[in-house]
Amino acid sequence: MTRKHDNKPKRPRSRPAKVGKAAGASGAFTPASSAARRGGHPRRGGLRTARQAASGVPAPEAQSVSSPCRSGHPRRGGLQAARQPEDARRASATAGCALCPVFGRCGGCSQLNVPYAEQLAAKQQAVAALFEGIAPADALLPILGMEEPFHYRNKVVSPYAPARGARHAVAAKDAPKARGKAKGKGAGAKLSRADILTGMYEAGTHRLIPTDTCAIENEVAKRVTLAIRDVMARWGMEPYNEDTGTGFVRHAVVRVGHESGEVLVTVVTNGDEFPSAKAFCRELKRRVPEITAIVQNVNTRQTNVILGDKERVLYGPGFILDTLCGLSFRISSRSFYQVNATQTEVLYDEAIRLANLTGAETVIDAYCGTGTIGLVAAKRGAARVIGVDSVASAIRDAASNARHNGVENASFVAQDATAFMEELAASGERSQPACHPERSAQREVEGTPGDHSQPLVLLMDPPRAGSTHEFLRAACALAPERIVYISCNPHTQARDVRHLVEGGYEVRAIRPVDMFPHTDHVESIVMLEKRND
Template structure:
């Protein structure tokens, strides 16, 4: 599933690296050996997906979510996980019965620990109830003048939107979000109150702090904090960052993103680095990827690796194939394919910033058998098919390498132009990854009209406790 604004702690993997010191951590205090060990232990617990004792039901039963009904994001969070997986298996079997026989269906791949899996946490801020002013405020006689108002007029709401609304459910913890990221969100809210920073009022278009977006490296443990503001000028920014890093010393970098539009879109186009390098690094399938505030990166690290390894296994590369990575994003699966058996990879995506990231990721990993181009995937495939037809080629590239098509379209699925071009190119295999099985089934039905057969359907539970299912389909010429 793709998310706007940016395409992971490992659930219970003991290999997680914690306590990264990049970005001048030693100057922030609290760096005794004992403090570092404690922070490392806390980070490791968070990265393993362990929940606070307060969220466990009596007797060690299922973790309990106190706001499940109000929030609505996790439709099945209070159901046993195995029951969720069984229901998803049934749903996939019913959907794909239109295009595949029962022998093609494989059981869904679930998680060992389906909690705290979201490596990206996004929290809006909004005015809460009126707040009483303290009797003695900093900035009065004998005190220092603050760089901002001494306190907001109201409390600050932060958390998540109730399903289908822009009403904020004020939450401090979440069963599916990374625990370290939630700690950062709570710290940002607290510092806003301390510094007198007003939250954004969506109805009036006033206030300063709109969102905080926190991304946690799956294996690196690095943490990127993006503060989305309603203005470029950020008085007291250095002090704010200093306090935030003091409270959360595991933070690697802080970025200010400026969004002055009255819009529902979270991120703006302009930003500036307030602390650290402005990006984090993370590892996926043995490759290192650079993640910035705008990068697309899958939010469930554990299952993304499962998904990609399954896709590469189904592609069955022998070292001779040319893989077309359509809708490639930042090149994650294409680069994995290039390092796991494909002779050549060509990725295409219409988002220019994603292609820049893909090229940078290729250079960073020393992958020289992958190229990435900006363009509409349908138009790219059409042109490639026309060139192959003019040369009298089918199923191979200009160097007689067998073609394999990797495709991971958005929820709307692929276009007819794209699918017709795929039929004309006649690749030996198509590996179709989808975050929307309904549109995937529609596209597979189209391909079946032209002699392709669905050999394998592999569901992966990328988003436990929700209705969402990710599916991989292997399609071959009959």
């Protein structure tokens, strides 16, 4: 069960945004007009938020459509929503943004200076343009945006680095003997806040831009990263210097349960020894009482990879529990969990709605990761779910999540998704799957060859690069009644959907979902049905 806390954060809400007919019907890509950018809004998608109201953003019309209620791949592709010429972008960055003092330098948000209604409209139009000629114009549904598109990132990764000219920087010649040494409480070393940088990297560089506030990061998580910096300064714990390989604290990775409010802090260090670790935890907990677990991760390699292989729990259970779509998930430092859990629920709810499960269907969850959407399907109308992914650790987590939630009608296979689909299509068997995670595709799906009596639904959520031609060909041969394709990269999704259409399917619905407001990224769900020609 998810442990509840009084520090439960306020959850942003999501609603569909009403977009203009040009975007929703004709499918033509129409960039936001200059008149709209000057303040004269056409009828565009979006929702008025308190922050928009405070900044004088005109209120767009909202569509009152109830939103019907994944973790697997850390891949985020995106669209350049509201693309601007380079000189205009430079001018925009120079002008800055009232919501962020480092806008234009920090690489976190590229669209923070664009009214949210216009962001949504541009993303809607971009998706429409990609599917023009592939899907009927009326298949495009309004984009699902957020009502409060701020502080939605429930996972915050913050690097620590010495400021230029910091008083305790170690010379390169002294690096070997200083590597991974932490001063610890009472060591007498003196650092100030100004000596330690933490924040976001400048776009396209390794230059750290210090930030004390962020418009999209969870506010409790941000407080944690700043508190760690202050404790480091007070106790002389030097930040990692990537040029010399010296210093102790490399990163903080903070996860906040969007339902439970539990907070997991992972401190990545450049050495095993952590002097005064218990005192460090007490002080950090005193400064941020919401913290429920602290873990030390050791990474002594000179690499851009954040986490190392060795960990130890410093405080609490070493993990947090959170609820997503009514299911409970255990989240550790290495678990993949969507950074915007509010919109993840919106995404999954809509995908399950489009799957139209009646209780009779077998669902194949391809590229299933840790099994989140497959488990939701198992709870919401699937007769049985078979999840497949090539990452063995993700499959173990998926099976553990199923046991944790008492889901008995789901099984998971550690196998390449393309190989699984090809083997299954060649066998001609698609009914009565058995729950044996170690089995191959042919063993996993038992039944009479050629028996298509049990309805089959394919859920697919591939990485940013999309699926493979072989996978798509096998999917068409297997002939599921419906295919629900979730993608973080509508460019490759449109390419794959064209293959499916050529293989005998028809697009019935396209639903863009804004998972990352104020960025260029957009996710999309496409539902296809087998044509009866």
